[in-house]
Amino acid sequence: MNEGPNIAQIASLIGDPARANMLAALTGGRALTATELAAIGGITLQTASSHLSKLEAGGLLAQRKQGRHRYFALADEAAARLIETMMGFASSRGHLRYRPGPKDPALRKARVCYDHLAGDFGVRMLDSFVCHGEIVSDGENLSVTDKGRAQLDAFGIDLSSLASNRRPLCKSCLDWSERRSHLAGTLGKALLGHMFDQGWARRSEESRAVIFTPEGERKFLLQFPIDP
Template identity: 60%
Template sequence: MKDGPDIAHIAALIGDPARANMLTALMGGMALTATELSAEAGVTKQTASSHLSKLEAGGLLTIRKQGRHRYYQLADTDVAELLESLMGVAMRAGHVRTRPGPKDPAMRHARVCYDHLAGDMGIRLYESLLKRGHLNEQAGEPALTVAGRDFVTGLGLRLDALEGTRRPLCKACLDWSERRTHLAGSLGAALLDHMYASGWAKRKPDSREVVFTKSGQQAFERSFGEG
């Protein structure tokens, strides 16, 4: 018997189609009920509860209780980033479950990856930070530079709060639709929250899609364009 982490167990948990659909539904960062997740998976509520128990026991989900209700969400950002990477491998290998539809271009343009910006807009943000010297890459992971710290502080973000969590400040996340890197970590989440708070963009209801307003797109270009 080999030593080390049992990746086969995690792969088996994710590999079931119903459980994979549930996990994908939670990629938007929202906590959902067993009833909502059973609809996403196309199974009965009783079957969904069995699947959810296995995912929780496997460390992929956590439960939040509010009154009589139980809500399920991804255990942490590492799980979200694992799922995003698997989506990239599946897309590259041609394992696509449905034909591309009208929503695909919008999802590829801008969407939520758990709590940070993904899609073309997320990649542009990341590459702009690199090009402007606000990030540099060390051993494959991004790090905020002195100029980057000034830039982030200038946006009104509190670096002391972002660095005071167990989560990395900056983390590279492979984008499944573009196969390039977007920014995760506490900074990636804070930048998306800043865009929401500034009125640049909003989350489309019941979707991972992020919709930028015309003025928000212009503001994004000023802060993260190629200029």
């Protein structure tokens, strides 16, 4: 059958080990240079440039120029969700290619997934919303209830401005370490940004980890409780 989406083309782009490593690094939401991505992929700059051109042509990457430098990032949230979902699938099947190290517990606890919160804390946040009837879940599709709107307004999140965005307000995203869903979409982005703005947490300079302060963690757990 030759009709329909060509998933083989996308699979071949992601399937190369160097390209897979570069794509995984970009799920942190930060744009990186070709030199930085070459180091991540363990390849030469010339080879990295060839790979990046293919990924851009395949709709997985986008680039922007700033001064003399070119930066590469995932094309959009859909591309990020695809990579994160594949990472979750690989983890659930035991296809792991690294040894857990000092950064691993921090990444599993809380990390950035493109532009929203992932890891144990990301899953807990969505679980709390669902548990208290603030978000209703129908598989991948999520919607905020009236109770949730009131709660988010009290937390400082303006849903009306988020709903006007072309991106979905809230979607589930498979978490590769927890193997359950966390909250993506413009709401997920706004919540993580609000936590940064309030000083609850900061991004690690060395990885995708989100580092909560002791007070920020206390406030997070109070804001997003899980009923027994």
